[in-house]
Amino acid sequence: MTGVCVxxxxxxxxxxxxxxxxxxxxxxxxxxxxxxxxxxxxxHVVEGNMLYLSGQGPREADGFMHAGKxxxxxxxxxxxxxxxxxxxxxxxxxxxALGDLTRVKRVVKLLxxxxxxxxxxxxxxxINGCSDLLIAVFGPAGEHARSAVGFGSLxxxxxxxxxxxxxxxx
Numbered sequence: 704m705t706g707v708c709v710x711x712x713x714x715x716x717x718x719x720x721x722x723x724x725x726x727x728x729x730x731x732x733x734x735x736x737x738x739x740x741x742x743x744x745x746x747h748v749v750e751g752n753m754l755y756l757s758g759q760g761p762r763e764a765d766g767f768m769h770a771g772k773x774x775x776x777x778x779x780x781x782x783x784x785x786x787x788x789x790x791x792x793x794x795x796x797x798x799x800a801l802g803d804l805t806r807v808k809r810v811v812k813l814l815x816x817x818x819x820x821x822x823x824x825x826x827x828x829x830i831n832g833c834s835d836l837l838i839a840v841f842g843p844a845g846e847h848a849r850s851a852v853g854f855g856s857l858x859x860x861x862x863x864x865x866x867x868x869x870x871x872x873x
Contacts, residue, residue, distance in 0.1 A: 753869070759789050760862075773820070810837050816853075
């Protein structure tokens with residue numbers, strides 16, 4: 704499915720949601736302010752018709768960051784929720800960068816990093832928290848290539864960090 708751009712898709716109830724904002728509302732999600740960078744970098748770069756998003760973590764709207772090692776104190780289910788929260792933060796940065804999520808043509812690629820114990824093997828199930836959210840918000844245009852990998856540590860000992868590459872309408 705190359706270059707797919709779908710503006711409408713039916714929900715499970717058969718209702719057609721027309722925009723990413725309507726889909727977010729249907730999911731009960733209000734976008735928080737975009738999280739500020741934690742070091743010497745910017746949250747995003749727009750180059751041509753591409754948006755490159757710096758890695759985001761599982762930061763709550765009040766600033767609380769979920770930390771710990773998946774496989775040692777943090778379950779796959781908890782980490783899935785953290786990846787979903789990270790996806791919400793990526794959406795907040797997208798909205799801030801673009802002014803309008805309808806400018807998104809396609810989510811192209813995610814890199815999902817999981818702070819896990821060495822023997823942990825289920826990284827894809829964790830990063831599905833973000834992938835599932837992006838598909839729910841953008842429909843087929845949210846389907847993306849992805850890497851889900853384990854790391855020995857992440858900044859602030861956060862459980863997940865995810866970065867994204869997004870194609871934009873011209």
